[in-house]
Amino acid sequence: MPEVKNFDCVIIGGGMIGAASALALAQLGLTIAIVEKTPPEEFSSSQPLDLRVSAISIASENLLTQLDAWQQIKQWRVCPYQRLSVWEQEYAYTEFNAQDIQQSHLGHIVENRLIQLSLWQQIVKHNNITLFCPQTLTSFTQNENNVEVELDKITLNAKLLIAADGANSKVRSLANIGITGWDYQQSAMLIKVKTQLPQQNITWQQFLPTGPVAMLPMPTVVISKQNNAEQNSLNQDKSENIYQGNASLVWYHQKNEIKRLSSLSNSQLQQKILQTFPKRLGDIFVENKASFPLTRRHANQYQQGRVLLLGDAAHTINPLAGQGVNLGFKDVLALQTIIAEAIGNGLCWSDINVLAGYEQKRRTDNLLMMSAMDGFYTAFSHPSSLLKALRNSALFISNKIPLVKERVLKHACGID
Ligand SMILES: Cc1cc2nc3c(=O)[nH]c(=O)nc-3n(C[C@H](O)[C@H](O)[C@H](O)COP(=O)(O)OP(=O)(O)OC[C@H]3O[C@@H](n4cnc5c(N)ncnc54)[C@H](O)[C@@H]3O)c2cc1C
Structure with a gap:
């Protein structure tokens, strides 16, 4: 007979969303089991930046x-950005600035692993959370009151999965x-580059007829001697001093073209990028x-009885x-809020009707954002010259109307 352990909640997946959910619910006094198949790699300041x-x-x-995770992430490495720009035609170049919404920054570019790792550091310190790693879900069953989750040789019993x-x-x-x-029939290529320009405070995106190209600024990294030696050999005839900054590029294109670009050597890809990306990228x-x-x-639903879906x-x-x-x-915060309200109101937090509040809070917001992105993507991929003129005029006009800019920006930053 496998060993049975009891918790209030079992979370399958210890990525950024699973780890954040564990801490958010443990803050309410719930006991949590979190199950993850692969632990994140430890941090060292000499590690190269992740893709x-x-x-x-x-x-x-x-x-x-x-959740007490941000301070550590910031100490490791992050890249704040104050400006965000988007354009297709140069005349319709639109730039949003943190000052437009009275903020010091619009956001930070952060490596996913560091977010997960910092959350894990808090998880292992928390008395209410038990980490099962490396472990994986085999199956589960649920009845009116409980969920039984089968792992390898362990059964976890909880009120919420x-x-x-x-x-x-x-x-x-x-x-x-x-x-x-649906499948967009496109792929995105992520490319980690060193830039001749020093660390930048802007993230930008240009719409090309084949799909967008984007630049996300990355922090400067102190590279260890060993890595430096590898870097020098990679740089070959170019002096490493030419490249002062780091950036992550995103290149959207037809699937076949991304497959072809992926098969190029790094130096061939570099030439293609320099030919295709806007000149403001620099060398x-x-x-x-x-x-x-x-x-x-x-x-189609975020809830099935005692099971809730969060994140991806x-x-x-x-x-x-x-x-x-x-x-x-936002899903994590919504779930924490509805459970906190139930506890505060003396209700049973694990009642199915209380849990239903999570989907009510999140489905419309997620759907709106997904549809907005699709609308934007479709409008900018259409080859019609009339549509091209219209979308550039829309960008041009929105750039001139502070109220419109402010509303769009506040929504993107999640502070509206
Ligand atoms: C090209 C690209 C660029 C992106 N850029 C951005 C961006 O700039 N900003 C942004 O906000 N988002 C971005 N995203 C989306 C973002 O990466 C995801 O939304 C995010 O990683 C989802 O986190 P998650 O924790 O829900 O899932 P995941 O990160 O997929 O984590 C799931 C975890 O569950 C574990 N797991 C899976 N199955 C099991 C099992 N059976 N048992 C145990 N453990 C299991 C996995 O090992 C993993 O750790 C991008 C996505 C793509 C594809």
Whole structure:
């Protein structure tokens, strides 16, 4: 017989959203089991920057601060940005500035692993949270009062099961929750580069007929002697001093073209980038690359009895405006709020009707953001010259109307 352990809540997936959920619910006094198959790699300041990064909004930063994770992330390495620009034609170049909404910054570019790692450091210190890692979900069953979760040789018994196991959620498929979505027929290539320009305070995106190209600024890294030697050999005839900054580039294109670009050597890719990306990028040196298919998925329901879906398990969105994980953090805050309110009002927090409040709070907001991104993406991919004139005029006009700019910006930062 497998050993049985009892908790208030079991969370499958210890990525950014699962880890944040564990801390948010433990803050309310709930006992939590969190199950993850792969632990994040420890941090060392000499490590090169990861490819997987996120643009963390002010609202997400506030949540990470509340969970005592932000201070450590900031001490490791982050890159704040004060400006954000978007354009297709140069005349319609539109720039948003943190000053427009009386903030010191619009967000930070942060490596996903560092967010997860800092949350994990808080998790291991927390008496209410037990980490099962490396472990994986085998199956689960639920009845009116409980969920029984089977891991390898352990059974976890709880009142709530949270699926934070990402886009291909096993919990979601075991619960037979369907998804609606589509494949955009495009892929995104992430490219880590060194830049001749020093660390920048702007993130930009230009719409090209083949899809957008974007630049996210990255922090400066102190590289160890060993890594420096590797860097020098990579730089070959170029002096490393030419490249003062770091950036993450995103290149959207047809799937086949991204496949072809991925097969190029770094120096060939570098030439292609210099030919395609706007001149404001300056000279660059390609260090690393990876590509991802673009898919939209939305779970048909976020709740099935005692099972709730959060983060990418519930929704994946076009990464165009860097909102994916920010929507997931909003899910975490919504769940924490409805459970806190139930406890505060003397209600049973695990009542199915209380848990239903989570989906009520989140579905419309997620759907709106997903649809807005799709609308934007479709409008900017259409080759019609009339539509091209219209969308550039819309950008041009929005650049001139402070109230419009302020509303768009506040929503993107999650502070409206
Ligand atoms: C190209 C690209 C660029 C992006 N850029 C941005 C951006 O700039 N800003 C932004 O906000 N978002 C961005 N996103 C989206 C963002 O990366 C995701 O929204 C985010 O990673 C989702 O976090 P999550 O914790 O829900 O899922 P995941 O990060 O997928 O974590 C799921 C975790 O569950 C674990 N797991 C899975 N199955 C099991 C199992 N059976 N048992 C145990 N553990 C399991 C996995 O190991 C993993 O650790 C981007 C996405 C892409 C593809």
